[in-house]
Amino acid sequence: MQRLSHSIPLLCAIVLAVFGPMLSPYLSDLVVKVMILSIFALSLELLVGMTGLVSLGHAAFYGIGAYATVLGSGKDGGSIALLLPLAMGSAAAYALAVGALSLRTRGVYFIMVTLAFAQMAFFVFHDTALGGGSDGIYMYIRPTLGALDMENRYTQFYVVLAALVLTYGLLALIRRSRFGAALAGIRVNEQRMRAAGFAVYGYKLAAFVIAGALAGLAGFLLASRDGVVNPELLAWHNSGEVLLMIILGGLGHLRGAVIGAVAFTLLKELLSTHALVGPLADHWQLTLGLAIIAFVALLPKGIIGIAARISPAAAKPAKGAAA
Amino acid sequence: MDFGTFLVQCLNSVQYGLLLFLVASGLTLIFGIMGVINLAHGSFYMLGAYMAFALSPLFGDQFIVMLAVGVVLAAVFGYLLEWAFFSYLYQRDHLQQVLMTYGLILVFEELRSILVGNDVHGVKAPPWLEGSFALGNLMSYPWYRLFASAACVVLAVGLYYVVNRTRLGMMIRAGASNRDMVRGLGIDIRRLYRIVFAAGVALAALAGMIAAPMSSVYPGMGASVLIICFVVVVIGGIGSITGALVASLLVGFVDTFGKVFFAELSGMGVYVLMAIVLIWRPEGLMGRKV
Numbered sequence: 001m002q003r004l005s006h007s008i009p010l011l012c013a014i015v016l017a018v019f020g021p022m023l024s025p026y027l028s029d030l031v032v033k034v035m036i037l038s039i040f041a042l043s044l045e046l047l048v049g050m051t052g053l054v055s056l057g058h059a060a061f062y063g064i065g066a067y068a069t070v071l072g073s074g075k076d077g078g079s080i081a082l083l084l085p086l087a088m089g090s091a092a093a094y095a096l097a098v099g100a101l102s103l104r105t106r107g108v109y110f111i112m113v114t115l116a117f118a119q120m121a122f123f124v125f126h127d128t129a130l131g132g133g134s135d136g137i138y139m140y141i142r143p144t145l146g147a148l149d150m151e152n153r154y155t156q157f158y159v160v161l162a163a164l165v166l167t168y169g170l171l172a173l174i175r176r177s178r179f180g181a182a183l184a185g186i187r188v189n190e191q192r193m194r195a196a197g198f199a200v201y202g203y204k205l206a207a208f209v210i211a212g213a214l215a216g217l218a219g220f221l222l223a224s225r226d227g228v229v230n231p232e233l234l235a236w237h238n239s240g241e242v243l244l245m246i247i248l249g250g251l252g253h254l255r256g257a258v259i260g261a262v263a264f265t266l267l268k269e270l271l272s273t274h275a276l277v278g279p280l281a282d283h284w285q286l287t288l289g290l291a292i293i294a295f296v297a298l299l300p301k302g303i304i305g306i307a308a309r310i311s312p313a314a315a316k317p318a319k320g321a322a323a
Numbered sequence: 324m325d326f327g328t329f330l331v332q333c334l335n336s337v338q339y340g341l342l343l344f345l346v347a348s349g350l351t352l353i354f355g356i357m358g359v360i361n362l363a364h365g366s367f368y369m370l371g372a373y374m375a376f377a378l379s380p381l382f383g384d385q386f387i388v389m390l391a392v393g394v395v396l397a398a399v400f401g402y403l404l405e406w407a408f409f410s411y412l413y414q415r416d417h418l419q420q421v422l423m424t425y426g427l428i429l430v431f432e433e434l435r436s437i438l439v440g441n442d443v444h445g446v447k448a449p450p451w452l453e454g455s456f457a458l459g460n461l462m463s464y465p466w467y468r469l470f471a472s473a474a475c476v477v478l479a480v481g482l483y484y485v486v487n488r489t490r491l492g493m494m495i496r497a498g499a500s501n502r503d504m505v506r507g508l509g510i511d512i513r514r515l516y517r518i519v520f521a522a523g524v525a526l527a528a529l530a531g532m533i534a535a536p537m538s539s540v541y542p543g544m545g546a547s548v549l550i551i552c553f554v555v556v557v558i559g560g561i562g563s564i565t566g567a568l569v570a571s572l573l574v575g576f577v578d579t580f581g582k583v584f585f586a587e588l589s590g591m592g593v594y595v596l597m598a599i600v601l602i603w604r605p606e607g608l609m610g611r612k613v
Contacts, residue, residue, distance in 0.1 A: 048418070054417060054418050054421065056421060101598050101601045101602065102601070104601055104602075104605040105557075105601065105605050105606075107417060108354060108360045108417050108561070109557060109561065109605075109607075111360060111417060111421060112360075112553040112554075112556065112557050113557055113597070113601065115550060115553060116550060116553055116554050116557065116594055116597055117594060117598075119550045119594070120590070120591055120594035123590030123591060124588075124590075124591065126590070127587060127588070127589075127590050128587050128588065129587075236546065236550070240362075240421075240422075240425045243418075243421065243422065244422055244425070247418070247419075247422060251418075283433050283436075283437060285429045285430075285432060285433040285436075286429070286430055286433035286434065286437075288426075288429055289426040289427065289428070289429030289430035289433065290426065290430060291426075292422060292423070292425065292426030292429070293423050293426040293427065293430075296419050296422045296423050296426070297411070297423065300415075300419060
């Protein structure tokens with residue numbers, strides 16, 4: 001089972017790499033968007049699924065990564081080698097500050113505090129001239145590195161795909177490592193981990209900073225794709241939606257985050273398509289809200305949970321990461 | 324800053340703080356007693372503001388009557404909502420509560436958009452509260468704002484009395500400190516839940532109605548209030564009414580004076596306050612150690 005659980009995602013990546021260039025520009029753009037969201041969702045899975053920390057402010061790191069990319073590239077554009085570390089570094093730095101404070105609390109306090117600090121970052125970009133205020137700012141030239149030019153849609157596709165594969169691989173490694181085992185222990189019983197002599201706070205903070213940096217990576221890719229950023233990226237709707245994605249897919253599985261990102265994007269498209277739902281499409285927020293409520297009520301274990309009902313072995317989490 | 328300005332800003336701080344208290348007290352009690360984190364609480368504030376917009380042309384002069392009618396409507400709405408929706412959330416974990424109440428916000432926002440549209444509306448203060456009175460030689464202060472503060476003081480005192488001096492309040496306090504024990508003592512906890520929830524909705528809606536003539540009525544107004552109320556609850560300590568009052572006033576002062584001294588970064592002031600409290604007392608000013 002263990003081997004299968006890694007070979008399917010790898011197979012998907014290969015299929016995408018081979019067939020990606022054949023996609024129409026519209027479809028390819030959508031796939032890129034979904035892959036970026038998958039990276040964002042994976043970064044949150046490290047916190048929620050692996051460590052048991054429910055953060056409702058994850059969009060802040062995504063937005064900061066995107067803003068750092070645009071602000072760091074001048075009128076002549078910038079190098080990926082410079083902008084990528086800048087984006088991930090800025091997001092990680094804010095995650096370090098927010099994590100150091102919010103990890104002093106737990107449970108429902110943690111949810112509220114992460115949301116509040118994300119809102120603070122939102123206000124910084126929304127109310128000050130730093131990032132162009134509420135309108136956001138444009139990037140003059142997309143980042144480049146040697147022959148890689150994010151202006152080119154094929155380059156964009158492969159860079160994002162590579163980032164997704166690397167993120168997935170990194171998290172899979174973390175899960176199997178001693179560090180990942182400690183995080184799983186914290187999720188299951190923090191008290192016991194502390195009693196066993198683990199510096200629980202340090203482990204949680206490390207997870208928080210890594211998750212922030214990876215969200216910054218997603219933000220970098222988004223800014224490179226869109227060429228524009230605005231404060232809405234940091235808005236709490238995004239934090240809510242990404243949390244929803246990982247639940248939708250199935251918490252406690254890396255695949256779940258990706259499946260959730262795909263499913264959520266499709267659901268949103270579906271609910272706002274006139275051809276499919278008729279006049280309800282104008283009120284997709286209403287149907288989406290009802291769908292969310294129904295989904296969480298009926299399928300708390302996500303889409304992977306459906307598979308588990310049909311064949312219990314297929315969705316068994318990897319060893320040491322039972323959810 | 325001369326004394327007159329200072330006085331006006333103090334009045335503004337108290338008035339804003341007390342308004343926040345009305346919303347935050349419901350939030351903190353609902354969490355403290357039912358253990359539910361309710362993201363949709365801001366929507367009840369929005370509901371109140373839109374009720375004021377819809378009802379004020381009907382009632383005209385009779386502003387107080389309108390408030391009373393609105394409170395009753397909101398309480399009934401809250402009672403039904405608890406029965407139909409929230410009572411199913413108690414057994415679920417925080418993550419699911421967050422997502423389901425998030426879904427509820429989307430539903431409320433879209434219903435608002437369908438029913439009233441997305442325009443920004445103004446609500447007129449009742450005729451007998453129009454105009455201002457002089458404060459010193461240069462400054463003046465609107466009568467309506469003074470009325471709002473007074474109404475909030477009356478409500479805060481009333482709430483304090485109910486929570487600390489009545490039998491119902493005793494059950495509420497007991498529920499906030501140990502839910503299972505209260506259930507074990509044979510108190511009808513479901514009824515208590517329903518009453519507290521309905522009261523929380525009514526208070527938030529009342530705050531929205533009182534605020535409507537001062538701030539305009541606009542889409543998304545619930546979310547900003549919700550997040551500030553989270554800050555209030557974190558500062559004050561979950562489940563503590565006194566903590567919510569102290570924290571609301573603190574937030575009111577920091578926010579109002581922040582706008583005076585640091586116009587551009589005023590949005591950040593309250594979060595810095597929250598950060599300081601988290602460093603000093605992570606469980607909140609009046610919270611129990613968690």
